Amino acid sequence: xxxxxxxxxxxxxxxxxVIGFIGFAIKHQIGDPVRDLVGISVSxxxxxxxxxxxxxxxxxxxxxxxxxxxxxxxxxxxxxFYKKPTLKVIVKxxxxxxELVFVSSLIIIFLSIPAGVxxxxxxxxxxxxxIMGASIVGVSIPVFLTAILLIxxxxxxxxxxxxxxxxxxxxxxGWETGLLTIDxxxxxxxxxxALSSIMxxxxxxxxxxxxxxxxxxxxxxxxxxxGLAPRRVYFVHAFKNTLLPVITVGGVQLGILIxxxxxxxxxxxxxxxxxxxxxxxxxxxxxxxVAYMMVVGVVFVAVNTMxxxxxxxxxxxxxxxxxx
Amino acid sequence: xKKYWRRFKNSFFWFSFRRDPVAIASFSILVILAIxxxxxxxxxxxxxxxxxxxxxxxxxxxxxxxxxxxSDYMLGTDIQGRDMLSAMLYGMRLxxxxxxxxxxxxxxxxxxxxxxxxxxxxxxxxFLMRVADVQLSFSTLMVAIIISAIFQLAxxxxxxxxxxxxxxxxxxxxxxxxxxxxxxxxxxxxxxKKEYVEAARVIGLPRWxxxxxxxxxxxxxxxxxxxTVQVANAIMSEAALSxxxxxxxxxxxxxxxxxxxGFEYIFSxxxxxxxFPGVLLVTLVVVINLLGDWVRDVLNPKLYKR
Numbered sequence: 001x002x003x004x005x006x007x008x009x010x011x012x013x014x015x016x017x018v019i020g021f022i023g024f025a026i027k028h029q030i031g032d033p034v035r036d037l038v039g040i041s042v043s044x045x046x047x048x049x050x051x052x053x054x055x056x057x058x059x060x061x062x063x064x065x066x067x068x069x070x071x072x073x074x075x076x077x078x079x080x081f082y083k084k085p086t087l088k089v090i091v092k093x094x095x096x097x098x099e100l101v102f103v104s105s106l107i108i109i110f111l112s113i114p115a116g117v118x119x120x121x122x123x124x125x126x127x128x129x130x131i132m133g134a135s136i137v138g139v140s141i142p143v144f145l146t147a148i149l150l151i152x153x154x155x156x157x158x159x160x161x162x163x164x165x166x167x168x169x170x171x172x173x174g175w176e177t178g179l180l181t182i183d184x185x186x187x188x189x190x191x192x193x194a195l196s197s198i199m200x201x202x203x204x205x206x207x208x209x210x211x212x213x214x215x216x217x218x219x220x221x222x223x224x225x226x227g228l229a230p231r232r233v234y235f236v237h238a239f240k241n242t243l244l245p246v247i248t249v250g251g252v253q254l255g256i257l258i259x260x261x262x263x264x265x266x267x268x269x270x271x272x273x274x275x276x277x278x279x280x281x282x283x284x285x286x287x288x289x290v291a292y293m294m295v296v297g298v299v300f301v302a303v304n305t306m307x308x309x310x311x312x313x314x315x316x317x318x319x320x321x322x323x324x
Numbered sequence: 325x326k327k328y329w330r331r332f333k334n335s336f337f338w339f340s341f342r343r344d345p346v347a348i349a350s351f352s353i354l355v356i357l358a359i360x361x362x363x364x365x366x367x368x369x370x371x372x373x374x375x376x377x378x379x380x381x382x383x384x385x386x387x388x389x390x391x392x393x394x395s396d397y398m399l400g401t402d403i404q405g406r407d408m409l410s411a412m413l414y415g416m417r418l419x420x421x422x423x424x425x426x427x428x429x430x431x432x433x434x435x436x437x438x439x440x441x442x443x444x445x446x447x448x449x450x451f452l453m454r455v456a457d458v459q460l461s462f463s464t465l466m467v468a469i470i471i472s473a474i475f476q477l478a479x480x481x482x483x484x485x486x487x488x489x490x491x492x493x494x495x496x497x498x499x500x501x502x503x504x505x506x507x508x509x510x511x512x513x514x515x516x517k518k519e520y521v522e523a524a525r526v527i528g529l530p531r532w533x534x535x536x537x538x539x540x541x542x543x544x545x546x547x548x549x550x551x552t553v554q555v556a557n558a559i560m561s562e563a564a565l566s567x568x569x570x571x572x573x574x575x576x577x578x579x580x581x582x583x584x585x586g587f588e589y590i591f592s593x594x595x596x597x598x599x600f601p602g603v604l605l606v607t608l609v610v611v612i613n614l615l616g617d618w619v620r621d622v623l624n625p626k627l628y629k630r
Contacts, residue, residue, distance in 0.1 A: 015458050026477075136617070140609040140613050142567070142580075148587055148590060156591055252461060256466070258466070259463045260465065263564060266567075281473045289477070
C-alpha cells in the first residue's frame with residue numbers, strides 16, 4: 001500500500017512538472033513580462049536593459065527551472081491588469097467558485113441518490129421512464145442555455161431572484177462568504193442549479209446502473225431469501241455496495257465541475273476564478289492565464305490522486321493490478 | 325451494388341432500426357436538419373453573410389406571429405437586423421461542419437495512437453495512456469477552453485476569427501482524442517492475442533500491415549459506437565466555446581455565438597434571439613444522442629454498462 005501511494009504521488013508530481021512546462025512555454029512564447037512591468041511607453045534601450053536584468057535572455061531551460069522554483073514558493077508572477085501577484089488575485093476569487101461548486105454538489109448528491117435508487121428498484125414504472133428520458137434531454141442541454149433560461153424565467157419574467165453577482169458577502173477570517181446572508185443565498189440559487197444540471201443526469205444514470213447490477217448479485221438474492229424487509233435489503237445490503245464506484249467516479253466528476261464553472265460564472269457574472277480567467281483572456285493577461293492554468297491543474301491532480309488512493313485503500317485489486 | 329443492398333436489408337442492423345420508433349424518428353429529424361442546414365444558401369430567406377442585405381432598422385423584431393412582427397422575418401431578427409431563421413440555418417451548418425470535422429480529426433488521432441499503444445505495448449503504451457488519462461481527468465471542455473484561449477492570444481483576435489473554423493476543429497479534435505485512443509487500445513489488446521494475428525505474424529507480414537489490415541478492421545465497431553455520441557459532444561463543445569467568445573465570431577455565427585449574442589438582450593425581453601438557436605441546438609444534440617444510444621445497443625451490447 002505504501003509503495004502504491006508513493007508511486008501515485010511521484011506520478012502526480014511529474015504531471016505537475018509537465019503542466020508547469022506547458023504553462024512556461026506559453027508564457028515564454030506569448031507573454032511579454034517587460035510590457036507587464038512598465039507598459040508600452042518606455043524606450044527600446046531601457047526595455048532591453050530590463051530584459052537582461054530580468055534574465056529573459058537566458059536559455060529556455062534555465063528560465064524554466066527558475067519559473068518552477070518560484071512557482072513552488074507560490075510566486076506565479078505579476079498580473080498585468082491587477083498589478084498584483086497572480087496567486088493573490090486567484091486566492092481572492094477562489095471562495096466564490098468553491099462555494100458555487102459546493103452548493104451544486106450538495107444539490108447533485110441529494111437529488112441523484114433518491115432518483116437513481118428509485119429508478120433501479122422500479123425499472124418499469126412511469127416515473128423511472130420519465131427520469132431516464134429527462135436525463136437524456138438534460139445531458140443534451142448546454143449548461144449556459146440552462147442558465148440563460150433560468151435567468152429569463154426567474155429574474156426577467158417573474159422577478160423572484162437576482163440574475164447576476166454574489167450579493168452581500170460576509171468576511172469570515174479572510175474568506176468572503178455568501179453563505180451566511182439571505183441575499184447571498186438568493187444569488188446562489190440560480191447559478192448552482194444551472195451548474196448542477198450538467199452533472200445530475202450523469203450521476204442518476206451511474207447510480208442506477210450500479211444499483212441494478214448489485215441487485216442481481218447472489219448476496220442480495222440471499223437477503224431476499226432470508227425474508228428481510230425490503231427497506232433493509234435495498235439500503236443496507238444493496239445501496240451500500242453501490243457507493244464505492246459512485247464515490248470514485250463522482251470525485252473525478254466533481255473536479256470536472258470546475259471546468260463548467262467558467263460557463264456558469266460568465267452567464268451570472270459571478271466573481272469567481274472562471275470569470276476572472278475569461279477576463280484575463282480578453283485582456284491578454286498571459287501571466288494570470290498561466291497562473292490559473294497551474295492552479296486548476298494542481299487542483300485536478302490533487303483530486304485525482306486522492307480518489308485513486310482512496311480507491312486503492314478500499315479495493316486492493318487496483319493496487320496489485322497497477323504493479324504489473 | 326444490388327447484392328450489398330440485399331445484404332443490408334437482411335441485416336440485424338436494419339431489422340432493429342425498423343422496429344425502433346425512437347431510432348426512426350431521431351434519424352429522420354437528423355436527416356431533415358442536415359438537409360436544411362446544408363441547403364441554407366438556397367433556401368434561407370436572407371443571406372446573413374451579405375452585409376448589404378442587413379438593415380439595422382429591422383433590429384430586434386419579434387417573431388411574425390407576435391405584434392410588431394413582420395412576415396418577412398418569420399422568427400424575428402437579432403440585434404443587427406439579421407433574419408433569425410436564416411442565421412440559424414447558416415449557424416447550424418457551421419455547427420454540424422465543425423462537429424463532423426472535429427470528430428474526423430479526433431478519430432484519426434485516437435485510432436492511430438490507440439493502435440500503436442495497444443500493439444506496441446510496454447513503455448510506449450503506458451506513456452500514451454498516461455497522457456490520455458491526465459487529459460481526460462482535466463475534462464475535455466477545460467482542455468478545449470485552455471487551448472482556444474492560448475490560440476487566441478497567440479494568433480491575435482482578428483486572425484483567430486478569420487481562421488475560426490479550422491482552428492475550432494483542431495482544438496476540439498486535440499481535446500477529445502483520448503476517448504478514441506482508450507477504446508481502440510482496449511479492443512486492440514483483445515484482438516492481439518487471437519490466432520489470426522499470430523498466423524499473420526508467423527507468415528512474416530510487416531508490423532504496420534498487421535496493425536492496419538488485420539487488427540484495425542476488427543476494432544471498428546466500438547469506434548462507430550462512440551463516434552455518434554462524439555459528434556454530439558463536439559457540437560456541444562463548439563457551442564460552449566463560441567458562447568464564451570472563444571469560437572465563431574458574431575459576423576459568422578454558429579448556434580453557440582447566436583445564443584451568446586442574444587444573451588445580452590434577454591433582459592430587455594428579446595427572448596427569441598436566444599431561445600430559437602437554443603432549441604435548435606438542443607434538438608440536434610438530443611437526436612444525435614438518442615441515435616447514439618440505439619447504435620450502442622445494436623452493435624455492442626457488451627459495452628452497454630459503462
